[in-house]
Amino acid sequence: MSEAMKLFEVFIRSKRGLDHKHVGSLHAEDAAQALEYARDVYTRRSEGVSIWVVESSMITASQEDDCESFYDPLDDKPYRHATHYQLPEAVNNM
Amino acid sequence: MSEQHEQIFQNRIDAEEKIEPKDWMPEAYRRNLIRQISQHAHSEVIGMQPEGNWITRAPTLHRKAILLAKVQDEGGHGLYLYSAAETLGISREELIDALHEGRAKYASIFNYPAITWADIGAIGWLVDGAAIVNQVSLQRTSYGPYARGMVRICKEESFHQRQGYHIMMTLARGSADQKHMAQDALNRFWWPALMMFGPHDSESAHSAQSMKWKVKRQTNDELRQKFVDQSVAQAEEIGLTIPDPDLIWNEKRGHYDFGEIDWDEFAQVIAGNGPCNRQRLTHHRRAHEDGAWVREAMVSYQKKVQQRREAA
Numbered sequence: 473m474s475e476a477m478k479l480f481e482v483f484i485r486s487k488r489g490l491d492h493k494h495v496g497s498l499h500a501e502d503a504a505q506a507l508e509y510a511r512d513v514y515t516r517r518s519e520g521v522s523i524w525v526v527e528s529s530m531i532t533a534s535q536e537d538d539c540e541s542f543y544d545p546l547d548d549k550p551y552r553h554a555t556h557y558q559l560p561e562a563v564n565n566m
Numbered sequence: 567m568s569e570q571h572e573q574i575f576q577n578r579i580d581a582e583e584k585i586e587p588k589d590w591m592p593e594a595y596r597r598n599l600i601r602q603i604s605q606h607a608h609s610e611v612i613g614m615q616p617e618g619n620w621i622t623r624a625p626t627l628h629r630k631a632i633l634l635a636k637v638q639d640e641g642g643h644g645l646y647l648y649s650a651a652e653t654l655g656i657s658r659e660e661l662i663d664a665l666h667e668g669r670a671k672y673a674s675i676f677n678y679p680a681i682t683w684a685d686i687g688a689i690g691w692l693v694d695g696a697a698i699v700n701q702v703s704l705q706r707t708s709y710g711p712y713a714r715g716m717v718r719i720c721k722e723e724s725f726h727q728r729q730g731y732h733i734m735m736t737l738a739r740g741s742a743d744q745k746h747m748a749q750d751a752l753n754r755f756w757w758p759a760l761m762m763f764g765p766h767d768s769e770s771a772h773s774a775q776s777m778k779w780k781v782k783r784q785t786n787d788e789l790r791q792k793f794v795d796q797s798v799a800q801a802e803e804i805g806l807t808i809p810d811p812d813l814i815w816n817e818k819r820g821h822y823d824f825g826e827i828d829w830d831e832f833a834q835v836i837a838g839n840g841p842c843n844r845q846r847l848t849h850h851r852r853a854h855e856d857g858a859w860v861r862e863a864m865v866s867y868q869k870k871v872q873q874r875r876e877a878a
Contacts, residue, residue, distance in 0.1 A: 489584030489710050522586070551632045554724035557732045563800045566695075566727055
C-alpha cells in the first residue's frame with residue numbers, strides 16, 4: 473500500500489429522512505476516490521441513497537476510559553427524565 | 567429545467583420522502599423554511615427569559631435544579647434549530663440580526679410576564695404542552711434536518727410539560743392561597759397558549775403553501791383543537807377551571823367547542839406591543855453584546871494556537 477494513502481471513515485444514509493450512519497472505513501488517495509471506493513465496497517446491495525466520507529484524522533473523539541469523569545456532571549440529574557414526575561393515572565400519558 | 571426540477575421536488579414530497587440539504591429545492595421553499603425554523607429557534611431562546619427570571623427564586627433547591635435544567639434544554643433546542651436552518655445556506659449571524667432588527671418573529675407567548683411561581687407551572691404545562699402538540703406534528707415535516715431535530719426535541723421535551731403540571735398539581739392541592747395562585751396563572755396563560763397556534767386557517771398567510779410542501783402537516787386550527795381536547799381533562803384532574811365559559815363537549819364533533827380568541831390582542835402582541843416585547847429584545851441584544859468578548863477571545867485563542875503550531 474502506498475504511503476500517501478489516507479484513511480477515510482464512511483457514513484451511509486440508508487433512506488431519505490434518516491441520519492447517515494457509520495459503516496466502516498477504507499483507504500483512498502483523496503475524498504473523490506474514497507467516495508467511489510465506498511460505493512463499490514459498502515453499497516453493493518442498495519444499502520444507501522447517500523454516502524459521506526470523512527478523513528479519519530479529522531475526527532476528534534472522546535475516550536471511553538474517561539467516561540466516569542467526562543459524564544460526571546450529568547449523571548446525578550434524574551429530574552431530566554420524564555419518569556421522574558409522578559402524575560395521577562388519568563393524565564399520566566402526558 | 568427549473569420546471570422539471572420543481573416536478574421532481576413535488577413528487578418526492580407527495581411520496582412522503584424527505585428533502586435533504588443538497589437536494590434542489592424551490593427558492594420559496596427554502597425561504598419559507600428559514601422563516602419557520604428560525605422563528606422556532608428564536609422562540610426557544612427568547613423563551614428562556616420568563617423562566618430564567620425564576621431560577622433564583624424557586625421555592626426549593628429541587629425545583630431550582632429542575633428549572634435550571636429545563637432552561638438549559640431550551641438553549642440546546644435553539645442550537646439544534648439554528649443548525650437545521652444553517653443547512654439551508656444562512657449564517658447564525660444573519661439569523662440573529664434578523665431577530666434584533668425585528669424582521670424575524672418568535673412565539674408571541676414569551677411576551678407575557680411570569681409574575682408568580684405558579685406561572686412557571688402554567689408555562690411548563692400549557693406553553694410547553696402547546697409546543698409539543700405542534701412539534702409532534704412537525705416530526706413529519708418534509709425537510710430532513712428539521713424533522714430529525716424535532717424527533718430529538720420531542721424526546722427531551724416530555725419532562726418539561728410534566729414538571730410544569732407537577733408544579734400546578736402541588737399548588738392546586740395546597741393551601742387556598744396556593745390553589746388560587748395556580749388558578750390565576752391558568753387564567754392568564756390559557757388564552758395566550760391558544761394563540762400560539764397562530765391565526766385561523768382561513769386567515770393564515772403561509773398555511774396553504776406550507777401544507778402543500780408538507781412543511782406543516784396539520785393546520786393551526788387542527789392543532790389548537792387537539793391541545794384544547796387534551797387540556798380539559800388535565801385541568802379537571804387537579805380541580806382547576808379553564809377560563810372559557812363557552813367551553814363545552816360537542817358529542818357530534820367528538821371535540822370540545824371553545825370560545826373565540828381575542829384576535830386584537832394577538833395582533834397587538836405580534837406587532838410588538840405585548841407586555842414584554844421590548845424588554846425581551848433589549849435583553850437578548852444586551853446578552854449578545856455582553857458576550858461579544860467571549861466570541862472574540864475564542865477567535866484570538868485559536869489564532870495563538872495556530873501560530874504556536876506553525877512556530878513549532
